[in-house]
Amino acid sequence: MTWVASVLTLFPGMFPGPLGASLAGRALAEGRWRLEAVDLRDFATDRHRSVDDTPFGGGPGMVLRADVADAALASVADGRPMLALTPRGRPLTQARAAQLAAGPGVVLLCGRYEGIDQRVIEARGLEEISIGDYVLSGGELAAMVLLDAAVRLLPGVMGAAESAREESFAAGLLEYPHYTRPADWAGRAVPAVLLSGNHAAIAAWREAEARAVTAARRPDLLAASPVASRVPAP
Ligand code: SAH
Numbered sequence: 001m002t003w004v005a006s007v008l009t010l011f012p013g014m015f016p017g018p019l020g021a022s023l024a025g026r027a028l029a030e031g032r033w034r035l036e037a038v039d040l041r042d043f044a045t046d047r048h049r050s051v052d053d054t055p056f057g058g059g060p061g062m063v064l065r066a067d068v069a070d071a072a073l074a075s076v077a078d079g080r081p082m083l084a085l086t087p088r089g090r091p092l093t094q095a096r097a098a099q100l101a102a103g104p105g106v107v108l109l110c111g112r113y114e115g116i117d118q119r120v121i122e123a124r125g126l127e128e129i130s131i132g133d134y135v136l137s138g139g140e141l142a143a144m145v146l147l148d149a150a151v152r153l154l155p156g157v158m159g160a161a162e163s164a165r166e167e168s169f170a171a172g173l174l175e176y177p178h179y180t181r182p183a184d185w186a187g188r189a190v191p192a193v194l195l196s197g198n199h200a201a202i203a204a205w206r207e208a209e210a211r212a213v214t215a216a217r218r219p220d221l222l223a224a225s226p227v228a229s230r231v232p233a234p
Contacts, residue, residue, distance in 0.1 A: 003033040004105035006076040012037035043071040061114030082107040085139030089128030094169035097149035110139030172225025176206035
């Protein structure tokens with residue numbers, strides 16, 4: 001069954017955008033996944049076709065109306081997980097992207113301006129997801145980030161199944177560094193072990209490098225990693 005993404009947005013013209021290129025774009029063209037951008041404005045009911053309104057309690061900006069968002073969600077609801085992109089959400093992780101890729105697809109609700117009426121998030125049980133501790137001007141780029149992370153994990157999308165297993169976060173570690181030809185460049189040689197042909201030594205070096213970079217940059221990941229908490233090979 002094809003993995004289907006429905007994105008509910010005020011700016012459907014932004015899609016597929018970057019998702020039409022490279023890995024995700026090729027997979028889209030090959031029918032490995034399907035992308036549907038749904039215009040929230042089509043679900044406005046008043047004669048001004050308004051989709052948002054000023055916040056109760058005052059303050060700046062406009063809030064996406066619950067009734068409009070709910071009607072749009074109802075139009076695509078078919079049991080797929082439904083998520084809202086918001087900086088108040090749980091941070092997106094590789095593990096969550098992999099779970100979503102293993103399912104039937106996703107429904108993504110994108111906010112704009114001040115955000116989304118909380119009642120539709122609660123009524124629909126939307127999972128709130130953030131892509132990081134900064135504020136974007138809309139949920140569309142966040143939706144694209146989530147979709148890119150999930151789609152590359154769909155069967156047949158990435159060239160080598162290997163690369164998904166070894167890359168950053170897969171085992172709770174950041175990845176080891178990569179090198180390619182030329183072996184000597186601008187007075188810098190690649191680490192000799194990589195030219196040794198000794199696969200066990202290469203694997204050990206890569207694991208040590210992965211641990212070292214994770215310890216230096218992301219000790220929080222190291223503390224939570226099942227691999228990293230193993231006693232390192234001598
Ligand atoms: N007033 C809100 C920010 C609204 S930004 C607040 O302070 O929390 C407008 C829209 O952009 C949001 O509704 C959301 O859909 C999207 N957005 C902004 N930053 C995001 C992030 N870090 N992750 C996911 N979505 C984000």
